[in-house]
Amino acid sequence: MSAPAATRSLALPGVARAVLARRVGLGLAAAVLLLILPQLVPTGTALAIMNQMGIAVIFALSFNMLLGQGGMLSFGHAVYFGIGGFIAAHVLNMAGRGTLWLPVPLLPLVGGLGGLAFAVLFGSFSTRRAGTVFSMISLGVAELMAASSLIFDRFFGGEEGITTNRSKAPLLLGLEFTRDRQVYYLIAFWLFVAALAMYAFSRTPVGRMANAVRDNPERAEFVGYSQHRVRFVSFCAAGFFAGIAGGLFAINYEILTAENMGLNASGGVLLMAYIGGIGYFVGPIIGAVIFTFLQSMLSDYTGMWLLYLGILFLITVLFVPMGLAGILMLHAPAWRSRRIGRLVVPYLITGALGLVAVIGAIGLLELLHFVAVSEGAGATKRLFWTTIAPRTLMPWLGFAALAVLGALGVRWTAPRAAAAFAEVTK
Amino acid sequence: MTNMAAIELRDVRKSFGATPIIRGVTLAIEAGTRQALIGPNGAGKSTLFNLITGKYPVSSGRIRVRGEDVTDLTPYEINRRGLARSFQVTNIFTRMSVFENIRCAVLWAAGYRYSFWHRIGAARDVNERAETVLEQLNLAARRDVPAGVLSYAEQRALEIGITIAGGADVILLDEPTAGMSRSETEHVIALIRQVTAGKTLIMVEHDMSVVFDLADRIAVLVYGEVIAHDTPDRIRANAAVQEAYLGVPQGVA
Numbered sequence: 040m041s042a043p044a045a046t047r048s049l050a051l052p053g054v055a056r057a058v059l060a061r062r063v064g065l066g067l068a069a070a071v072l073l074l075i076l077p078q079l080v081p082t083g084t085a086l087a088i089m090n091q092m093g094i095a096v097i098f099a100l101s102f103n104m105l106l107g108q109g110g111m112l113s114f115g116h117a118v119y120f121g122i123g124g125f126i127a128a129h130v131l132n133m134a135g136r137g138t139l140w141l142p143v144p145l146l147p148l149v150g151g152l153g154g155l156a157f158a159v160l161f162g163s164f165s166t167r168r169a170g171t172v173f174s175m176i177s178l179g180v181a182e183l184m185a186a187s188s189l190i191f192d193r194f195f196g197g198e199e200g201i202t203t204n205r206s207k208a209p210l211l212l213g214l215e216f217t218r219d220r221q222v223y224y225l226i227a228f229w230l231f232v233a234a235l236a237m238y239a240f241s242r243t244p245v246g247r248m249a250n251a252v253r254d255n256p257e258r259a260e261f262v263g264y265s266q267h268r269v270r271f272v273s274f275c276a277a278g279f280f281a282g283i284a285g286g287l288f289a290i291n292y293e294i295l296t297a298e299n300m301g302l303n304a305s306g307g308v309l310l311m312a313y314i315g316g317i318g319y320f321v322g323p324i325i326g327a328v329i330f331t332f333l334q335s336m337l338s339d340y341t342g343m344w345l346l347y348l349g350i351l352f353l354i355t356v357l358f359v360p361m362g363l364a365g366i367l368m369l370h371a372p373a374w375r376s377r378r379i380g381r382l383v384v385p386y387l388i389t390g391a392l393g394l395v396a397v398i399g400a401i402g403l404l405e406l407l408h409f410v411a412v413s414e415g416a417g418a419t420k421r422l423f424w425t426t427i428a429p430r431t432l433m434p435w436l437g438f439a440a441l442a443v444l445g446a447l448g449v450r451w452t453a454p455r456a457a458a459a460f461a462e463v464t465k
Numbered sequence: 466m467t468n469m470a471a472i473e474l475r476d477v478r479k480s481f482g483a484t485p486i487i488r489g490v491t492l493a494i495e496a497g498t499r500q501a502l503i504g505p506n507g508a509g510k511s512t513l514f515n516l517i518t519g520k521y522p523v524s525s526g527r528i529r530v531r532g533e534d535v536t537d538l539t540p541y542e543i544n545r546r547g548l549a550r551s552f553q554v555t556n557i558f559t560r561m562s563v564f565e566n567i568r569c570a571v572l573w574a575a576g577y578r579y580s581f582w583h584r585i586g587a588a589r590d591v592n593e594r595a596e597t598v599l600e601q602l603n604l605a606a607r608r609d610v611p612a613g614v615l616s617y618a619e620q621r622a623l624e625i626g627i628t629i630a631g632g633a634d635v636i637l638l639d640e641p642t643a644g645m646s647r648s649e650t651e652h653v654i655a656l657i658r659q660v661t662a663g664k665t666l667i668m669v670e671h672d673m674s675v676v677f678d679l680a681d682r683i684a685v686l687v688y689g690e691v692i693a694h695d696t697p698d699r700i701r702a703n704a705a706v707q708e709a710y711l712g713v714p715q716g717v718a
Contacts, residue, residue, distance in 0.1 A: 244572045251561065
């Protein structure tokens with residue numbers, strides 16, 4: 040027993056160093072990617088979406104400090120995002136008037152401290168309990184803030200919200216933020232710093248105890264930790280990073296309304312984290328990118344984009360609770376054994392048939408939507424590659440056929456794809 | 466050994482609703498000894514553990530750990546005073562790796578508290594201690610496996626590991642060998658001997674061969690009262706114990 044033990048403890052530092060090197064490599068790759076992204080997709084729309092994504096990623100990562108790492112399902116996390124944003128906007132206005140000196144690049148920190156202050160306030164009692172009670176309190180706090188936004192309309196600006204102007208603040212090192220690209224680099228910088236800090240947090244003593252309290256709060260108490268205190272620390276950290284995201288939102292959009300801290304925003308971040316996969320650090324990153332992309336793309340094409348996001352969420356909850364990151368991680372063994380290539384063909388076949396089924400289903404939903412809402416007076420609608428007449432039978436039959444045939448095809452080929460997966464994984 | 470008791474109970478009582486479960490227990494447990502707590506099912510053994518460790522509040526009476534009154538303290542405050550316990554039903558951090566389970570149990574005792582400014586991978590003292598405990602438990606090969614997928618016997622070993630990892634001086638084990646085969650039991654008993662050397666051990670146990678083999682002293686709890694607290698030999702000879710508990714023929718000797 041002692042001989043293998045000795046070799047093991049000798050081997051460990053080497054393994055640890057390799058893991059560390061891989062992480063540093065990943066971090067550098069992420070930094071480079073963030074730097075060159077505006078060159079890769081240089082359009083104005085792309086830049087606007089990427090700015091939105093960066094903010095959403097920070098927000099979703101902060102949410103997952105609660106849900107994924109701490110086991111706290113919050114229905115009101117946008118409160119700390121919104122508060123951070125409002126405070127940042129007011130401070131930006133003061134800086135613009137010259138009441139105080141604060142350049143734009145430091146403003147997200149102000150948002151973070153605002154989020155932190157309110158997380159300390161509300162977290163002090165809401166983290167006393169876990170589970171359903173915590174969720175209910177978070178909902179109550181969200182409602183409380185929604186009501187407050189109507190009462191304190193000097194701070195929240197009532198229906199119109201409050202506007203601000205990032206170009207009036209004093210400069211730091213001559214950095215101007217008049218163009219979207221400049222804002223992009225500011226968001227990218229804070230995204231990198233915040234993601235790194237949140238990753239580091241998960242690898243601190245209290246970060247690990249957050250996992251322990253999530254798994255088994257009772258046992259955590261019997262190894263010396265107050266479950267309340269552990270949840271409280273995570274909650275405050277999550278509020279801080281949500282506030283940073285809110286501060287970036289204020290800089291990027293120069294307007295905040297009560298909607299930004301409402302239940303819809305809180306629900307959105309839950310969807311992002313869940314679709315991406317709450318069990319993995321990268322999960323919320325993937326989820327926030329996809330959610331934001333779909334949100335901005337789909338809303339250009341269809342009035343039902345929320346329905347599609349909802350369906351995506353349902354499918355995730357029902358069939359892939361580990362999220363997209365979980366699916367990727369399942370393929371890690373095949374990737375390491377260099378056999379992932381054998382999956383390409385079976386996956387492409389099943390994927391193509393799945394796409395046919397999805398096109399059919401979307402077609403039917405869009406037809407239904409057109410007939411139900413009766414967009415304009417026209418009798419035709421552009422859908423996918425073609426123009427169709429929703430009030431005739433043919434398109435309905437066509438899309439139904441696509442949906443059914445695609446689904447049957449998937450049923451037929453999916454077992455083969457699964458078998459191929461089992462083959463390369465074993 | 467000091468003359469100060471490791472644990473001292475004074476007329477401790479506990480009722481659930483109108484039902485008295487612990488009916489006045491007074492017991493002093495000498496530091497550095499191995500104590501067994503035996504008694505028929507429903508006698509209140511686990512309840513007594515839950516009172517000592519702060520899981521339940523007492524209805525009346527006082528509890529001292531190493532001279533300090535802990536009656537009104539929370540489980541984590543009592544744990545910080547050097548008392549750790551295991552559970553009858555395995556109580557581990559199921560989604561975390563075996564190594565992380567042990568490491569979490571070391572953190573507070575090593576002084577890291579609620580730190581978010583230390584990198585846990587760089588906390589040498591904690592990591593070395595966790596590795597040592599893993600070796601002791603014979604779980605080093607299962608180091609990175611999620612604790613939830615361990616076999617039953619391995620989970621029971623981990624349960625003990627979490628209890629002793631923080632280096633507490635007073636260890637309470639609630640049926641550590643429950644549901645184990647003969648050879649697994651022998652392995653666990655050897656482990657308990659090893660990891661509790663020089664410490665105070667209090668153990669609820671049903672396996673009489675284990676009890677008489679391991680314990681320096683035995684307390685017998687029947688219907689919420691301690692009817693005897695003595696050396697194994699005298700407990701064996703005690704008429705009241707035989708009547709109340711060992712009278713059932715189950716091959717005691």
